[in-house]
Amino acid sequence: MSETLGDLALEVRSKNAGPFWTTLELFMRDEAGYAAAADENFLNEDVVARLYGAPAEQVRFFRIPALNVVKISFPRIVPQGGFRDRDVHSGQHHVPLAALVPPAAGTRDAATG
């Protein structure tokens, strides 16, 4: 069974950042997990655009090795609390991200090395 980003993380969470942005954070367990999440060939603006329907050019990535954290922010499709907003606090939007399966470490090393 392949490990998901969620399996490799202490916590994956999502939250509104003001009325017009959603932000996601991957708190990875260790450096290996961080390396998987921070791999730009695996997780990048285009992947987030596909997962969440946000314009790729407005997706913002913050890779923070000191904390083993990858943080991703993107504009909300529907402003907070407007008609058709089904998650006022963007609190459940981490699930598609957490379900991603990174390539196995050996494959990743082979690809980059």
Add this chain to the structure above:
Amino acid sequence: MNDTSVRILVPSGMLGAGFPPETIERGVALGADAIAVDGGSTDSGPHYLGSATPKTTRAQVEHDLRILLTAASGARIPLIVGSCGTSGTDAGVDWVADITRDVLASEGLDLTVAAIYAEQTASSLVEDLRAGAVHPLPPAGALEAATLESCTHIVAMMGHEPIEAALRGGADVVLAGRATDTAVAAAVPLMRGMPAGPSWHAAKIVECGGQCTTDPRGGGVLATIDHDGFTIEPLDPAVSCTPTSVAAHMLYETADPFRMREPAGTIDVTEATYRALDDRIVRVEGSRFEPAPQYTVKLEGARISGYETMSFTAIRDPHILADIEDWAALLHRILGEWVSRTLRLDPDEYAVDIRLYGHNAVLQDRDPATGPAREVGVMLLVHASDQATATAIAKVANPLMLHLPTADMAYLPSTAFPFSPAETERGAAYEFVLNHVVDTDDPTAPFRTEYRKATADV
């Protein structure tokens, strides 16, 4: 005054959220120079700004204020509350001021209260707009005057300057309308000569109280700001701050965890270092504040988008659940036909949102895993230009929600409604429409301050 350090006690992330009373005693004993707490934010959605009503109940706010006012009075230190009444409208400030007056009277405390109002009129902002002084923030576009005029309430987020002015004007208690989350905690350190970098960064770290600790339920924190940096310490001796818990708080509810705009400039923590002084106190150095060439205040505005009525039923029959998306699509289509025939409304005169809770209501097409659910809650949300129309549409939908079969069923099922009547009127629905800043040369000019002497002289 040449202070070497300034200590700010933050009891919790929001006035009314509650805290262990002994944590306030401890913060005062540790030498707090001021108590600062947020009264709200936009976090709970546009209703509270649009309707100018608080999300907390009066008893919650009164409970917290009684403890904080008593502690501040006893220690002769100021109490600063920002974004009063959840959204920081004028009504929100008056609401907290009214509760404050009652508490001061019943406790026999004689404190001067400053109320700072942050609401803006559309007409003055339209003048600013025409003068080219209003600018969009991403992802917003250019602003139309009509958008400003459509808002039921518009607030500007004050920086620390109006709060500092009120303290210099003799206030013991400052009840501020909409303020930046950080301004309430930064005001006293800045006023007493602490450098901007550590003052603003510390204020950002403590804005959610104990969120920057290893146990956010344990109460608030004390920030000690000095000329070289700041330290953070939980008010509960059993709770810790660690370099990770403090640094990680910069991630919370921020789009950019390294740079944050305030009215006067930008907090930049890219070079900040987080170091454990012991097992529960963290030292932060290297925070910077870059002054901006133009002082700006951010605007928040909400308006009524329409009126909503909700209906809700539940389905357990596996036969319908196996085909739930087609069933919902059929419901939507037939409802449109019936509304057209009975109410003579075109599709562009109303909107319906059918949400399948238990199937994919939360994430819809973005859900990574959907299988047949054991049961599904079907929420029908109707949005129309007036309440009666929204409710009429929901009533037209009722027999469909109760008895609609799937295409291959030869009989009429009955679904499980949890309530009678089926419809719930949600009243006015609000939406946030402003994400803009306005240039302001005088940081106090957009705000109005009133002083109220407490009980003893009245």
